[in-house]
Structures are given as C-alpha cells and as structure tokens.
Amino acid sequence: DAMVIQNPRYQVTQFGKPVTLSCSQTLNHNVMYWYQQKSSQAPKLLFHYYDKDFNNEADTPDNFQSRRPNTSFCFLDIRSPGLGDAAMYLCATSRDRSLIEQFFGPGTRLTVL
Amino acid sequence: GQQLNQSPQSMFIQEGEDVSMNCTSSSIFNTWLWYKQEPGEGPVLLIALYKAGELTSNGRLTAQFGITRKDSFLNISASIPSDVGIYFCAGQRQAGTALIFGKGTTLSVSS
Numbered sequence A: 001d002a003m004v005i006q007n008p009r010y011q012v013t014q015f016g017k018p019v020t021l022s023c024s025q026t027l028n029h030n031v032m033y034w035y036q037q038k039s040s041q042a043p044k045l046l047f048h049y050y051d052k053d054f055n056n057e058a059d060t061p062d063n064f065q066s067r068r069p070n071t072s073f074c075f076l077d078i079r080s081p082g083l084g085d086a087a088m089y090l091c092a093t094s095r096d097r098s099l100i101e102q103f104f105g106p107g108t109r110l111t112v113l
Numbered sequence B: 001g002q003q004l005n006q007s008p009q010s011m012f013i014q015e016g017e018d019v020s021m022n023c024t025s026s027s028i029f030n031t032w033l034w035y036k037q038e039p040g041e042g043p044v045l046l047i048a049l050y051k052a053g054e055l056t057s058n059g060r061l062t063a064q065f066g067i068t069r070k071d072s073f074l075n076i077s078a079s080i081p082s083d084v085g086i087y088f089c090a091g092q093r094q095a096g097t098a099l100i101f102g103k104g105t106t107l108s109v110s111s
Helices: none
Strands: A004-007 A010-013 A019-025 A031-037 A044-050 A053-056 A064-067 A073-078 A087-094 A108-112 B005-007 B010-014 B019-024 B031-037 B044-049 B055-058 B061-065 B071-076 B085-092 B105-110
Touching (some): A010 A019, A019 A031, A019 A087, A019 A108, A031 A073, A044 A064, A073 A087, B010 B019, B019 B085, B031 B061, B031 B071, B044 B055, B044 B061, B044 B071, B071 B085
Parallel strands (some): A010 A108, B010 B105
Antiparallel strands (some): A031 A044, A031 A087, A087 A108, B019 B071, B061 B071, B085 B105
C-alpha cells in the first residue's frame, strides 16, 4: 500500500543534543510537509518542500532545518532541542501544491530530557 | 493570523447518536478538508470539499461546504465507539497556500 512512513515513532533526546527525524513516502508526491503538533493543539506547519524547492514558514525557528535528498525522503533536523520542542512531529505529502489533499504519516513523538 | 473557529471543542455522546460539528471563518476558503486523529497517530483524511454547496459522504460521515464559502460542517450518523478521536477541519484560502487547521473537536462515545 502506498503510504507515508515516519521513523522512529518515538525519539528521546537530551537538551541541546541534535536529533534527526525521518520521513519516507511511496506515493511519489511532489510536496512534503513537516508539522509540529503539541498536546491538544492543531498541527502547525514548519516548512515544506515542493520538489527540491524549500519553503520555510515565517515563524519557524532557525533551530529547525530540513533536507530532502530525493523525492521519497525528507528529514527534520533539530539542531539544539529545547524542552519546548517536545511534541509530535508529523510528516505529510500532497501530489502538488494546488491539490491540497495532504496525507499524513503516523508521527514521531519527541521527548526532550 | 488567519483562524478557523471549530466547535464544539468536545462532545460526549452515546453510541448510536448522531453528531454534528462545524468550522467557521471570517474569510472565504476555496477548499475544506476534514481529518480524524486517533491518539498517538497522524491525522487521516476523511472528506475533501472543493465547491460551495458541495455535500459529500464517506460511509456514515457527511460533510458540506457552506454556501458562503466561510464555513463547513461534518455530520456523523449512528456513532460507534471507534468514532472516538479528534476531528480537525482544515481550509485553504487560495491554491498554493498553506492549509489552516481548526483547533479540533474531541469526540467521546460511550457504549
């Protein structure tokens, strides 16, 4: 089945220790998104890639970076995680930017100690 | 920033009851989406709406794109325990712009 896969499902890191979350998709979609979701809140868009074109949201902290080495994979790098970065991180894809139906992965729950 | 007002915030119902929730905005949207999220999982797309007045069903779920293009509604008929979760509306104002999410409606169903 075509899908969006996120690894790991649970990640524990230490305050200030860099961490990378990964996302892969078998849908062959052009657009990949990263969202942050805190408890009982709506997902908040951090950035997205349209093919290789990176689009950062204006209020996304510099601490968050992303890489998309190919169509299938996208990574979220948190350079120096703070306690406030503990959240669920969701990857999503859409076929293109005009077709807005986004398909989400299961998420990675990040804990910062 | 742009906001969507989703209500109610939470609902506690008995199995078999029908459920209604809605999303409103002061601005016009050209697309409305409804997602369901279960604990520890990512949101799952339920229904997508693209035209004002459009009424679309997915099993026991029915969603409508409001005529004014400023609101959308989701109805669940004959609820069952597995309907439990958080339902999010999401809208897009123009093609190519980001989705805006509502704050979610938490649904609890007792059997």
